[in-house]
Amino acid sequence: MNKKVKILAWTVPALLCVALAAAVVWGAAQKARADEMSALSEEYVALYVNSCARCAQELADSVDAMSVSLEKLKATGSTAGRVFALEDIVRESAEAEKLISRIPQSQVESMELAAFLTRIGDWARSLSRRLLMGEAIGEKDTAQLDSLIASVSLVAERFSSMAAEGGFPSGTEEYDYYDVSDKNEEGGEPSEPEYPTLLYDGPFSEAVERAEPLGVTGEEGSEDEAKRKAEEIVGAPVSFDGRTEGTIPTYDFSAEGADISITVRGLNVLYFMKTPSTDISGIPDEAEYEGFVAAGEAFLRKLGYDSMAPSYAEFTDGTALISYVWKRGEVFVYNDLVKVRIDRATGEPVGLDARNYLFSHRERTFPEPTLSEDEARSAVSENLVIESSGLALIPVTPMTEALCYEFRGRCGSREFVVYVNAVTGREERVFMVIEDENGKSAV
Amino acid sequence: MKRRIAAMIMIALLVVPTVVLAASVGYGARGDDVIKIQKALKKWGYYSGSVDGIFGSGTLAAVKSFQKKNGLKADGVVGPATAAKMGITLSSGSSSGTTTGDVYLLARIIYGEARGEPYKGQVAIGAVVLNRVKSASFPNTIAGVIYQRGAFDAVSDGQINLAPDATAVRAARDALNGWDPTNGCLFYYNPKTATSRWMLARPVLLRIGNHAFC
Incomplete structure (x- = not known):
């Protein structure tokens, strides 16, 4: 072998x-x-x-x-x-x-x-x-x-x-989250409500769910008018994406890296969002910040918002996001809020959110304060060292507002804002100001 | 059937909360702090990988070499001293820790459900989650809404555990800042794949990319 x-x-x-x-x-x-x-x-x-x-x-x-x-x-x-x-x-x-x-x-x-x-x-x-x-x-x-x-x-x-x-x-049965028995199939909600309606003023109440946008007023505008307005703000030709129905019906437009929604009634900008040109982060110095605030104010004036004052600011994703509140005389109206976003490299406006303002802005009757600022001050905790004060109309429940003295101060190392009702002298709200690398916010 | 449930539970158990509470960030960490670290390292030329928010071996090596060059103990952990040298502040340990966790969790559901969708469509997913949080009919926390069984496909099939990209993180932040392109919607579906008759019977408020919102 x-x-x-x-x-x-x-x-x-x-x-x-x-x-x-x-x-x-x-x-x-x-x-x-x-x-x-x-x-x-x-x-x-x-x-x-x-x-x-x-x-x-x-x-x-x-x-x-x-x-x-x-x-x-x-x-x-x-x-x-x-x-x-x-x-x-x-x-x-x-x-x-x-x-x-x-x-x-x-x-x-x-x-x-x-x-x-x-x-x-x-x-x-x-x-x-x-x-x-x-x-x-x-x-x-x-x-x-x-x-x-x-x-x-x-x-x-x-x-x-x-x-x-x-x-x-x-837990062993198979089921579908979005499944319904035959009686509920048509159009979503069952016709006969099974549980009583609770009438009260709280964040989950039906009244809040059904709230009407009080600031959306004026005539219905056409798609063409809305488009012209959108192009003026975006600064480029935009294309029509469709209408959004719901509580605030809008015409929606977009361009490369930009989206904008214009309300059907009154042709106000509801949202505007553009991709920023930079990703600079960190808190800017005072002079730079003042520049952003001025740019935001100019943008708001152009859109017809006259008396807006800056409150909080956040610095993320290359932008300064500044919250402006409506100011009537000396009184800050916190519910009437518009957020503006400024590009930190170009100083141009790259965003706007007027949802809060359009939901709450209206002619109001402002109560006269019956308390002096000193009298109101006595309602504030003695643990708080007050540094500044002013007048503000704040939401005390989702459906009601109250005229308050606003006291800003420190308790230990923490910063607080305390609101005392200018009519009743009651301490209405206490906020703690949180400061991080993105800016300040109140909780 | 049994196997399907088992798989689902295993995924549920594998989902580790992403809130980092320690005042230092090291190997295995995820989140905004890691993104910040990666961006800083990239800016200084120590890191060439992607800014994905995951502290992996690439980030670890970059941190070590940064520490060595800057006379710090090269332990690969970014504590207050290393962060200061990088010119960044860590949110961990401060009271904003939970906020960071919310942004990241929201970014993960956005990435899992809508990566590849237009930016506005990504913000819209975040907005629907937040509209549910505010609604009486759904759980009142972001985690409660996201992890409600069967509510989101990306949770059921585990895609929520993918690391989100910078776009999804930005979209999450915009949604948390109040941008709601959906005008208050609580549901959305893909008309090409949806089968729920209840859902299909609801009036659609708008469409963005592949999703109809209602």
Whole structure:
């Protein structure tokens, strides 16, 4: 036999054996890994199913507790007692709201219930604030409370039996977030509201959801007029992208790196946003900042905003974003806010957001201050070292404003702004000013 | 079916909150601070990689060589001393830490859902998230809205965990600053792929790129 063939005769099977052994080892490793993964999967499924069960039980419990707190509120005679009960309701509502969004079910179906649970807490916070400000509980509040007690106890009962009988989804079912049963299919909202409407003034109230843009006035303008205005501001030819409907209908235009929306009524700029030419960051020096403020003011005058004063500024993405508020005489009107963005390299305006202004600006009657500034000063905490002061009309709830003395000062190393009602002498709001590398903002 | 759930839960467990609270930034960190560091290093010529907000090995090497050149301890961790030499301030450790986290989380959902869309369409995704936060019918936090099960495809399929680009971060910041191109919309869908009859029956307020907003 040829020597070569001889070598091949034993090397080929040997190589095959080695390959086979390797395959067996590899296969065993794969098998072990798969087993491990499947054990892990089962563990995770159990973990998830258990967490869903926990959510369901806690949801039932929190709505049940809320039902009890509402009944107690009705039976309580003192303001202190009522405020305590309302505090419990606020907490239970927050808990229920958080849990209902974690139940694995179509959220579109439960939207109305989620809103109702959120609003109960919002309503309770608003009532509690009114009681603390010295208001008495009125007939309307009692009627509202009665309807709440009735519908919350129904929800509580339904949830309790669902929790007991395993009626909540376990987490293993497949479901679609945007799925709805047949009754809700057409046009989104079901026709008969299942839960009572809560009339109050708070951030989640229906009144806020339905708020009309008070500053959008004047005649409807044409697309052509809007386009001319858009081109004047963008400084280049723009193309029409379509109309946006909704609370403030607009004509939308765009050019390379720029977007602009012009209101159909009154032809005001709602938004303007252009890509800045630079990415300079960090807080500018005083002289540079003054230049940006002047550029912003000139831009606003060009758009017809006459009496605007700068308040806060932020410096990000190559721009200075300056908030201007409407100033009537000596009074800053914080709700009537327009934000202007200035390119830090060119000093040109590259952005504008007038949404707040267009929602709130209107003819107002300003109350006369009945307190002197010194009298108001006595309402401010003695821990605050006051550095400056002025007058401002501020939002005290989403739907109401109050004329206040504004006191800026320091408490330790922190900067604060405190608002004292110029008519009642009440301390209305306290803001802490946060300063970071992007500028200042109040929280 | 079971496997699908398992995969989903594993993804959920892998999502680590991105709020960096320590006053120093090192390997593995993500976020605006890392973007700042990368930009500074790039400006000084130490870093040639992409400014992606992820502190990876490229950033680590660049930080070390920056520290060596500037007489600092070359530990690859950007603390207050290294940051000062770079001419930047770290937001971590200060009270704005949570804000940074919100910007980054919003940027990730924007990137996961709408990268490749026009800029306005990216801001619009951020605006829809924030409109939901403000609405009584949805969770009242950004994280609550984003991680609501089934609400966003990019969360279900894990694309939310991709590192966002600078455009998505800027779009997130614009949305947080109040820019709402959608005029208050709570939903959007891709007309080419959407199947929910409920959604398709809602009046569309506007279209941007591949998305219809309602």
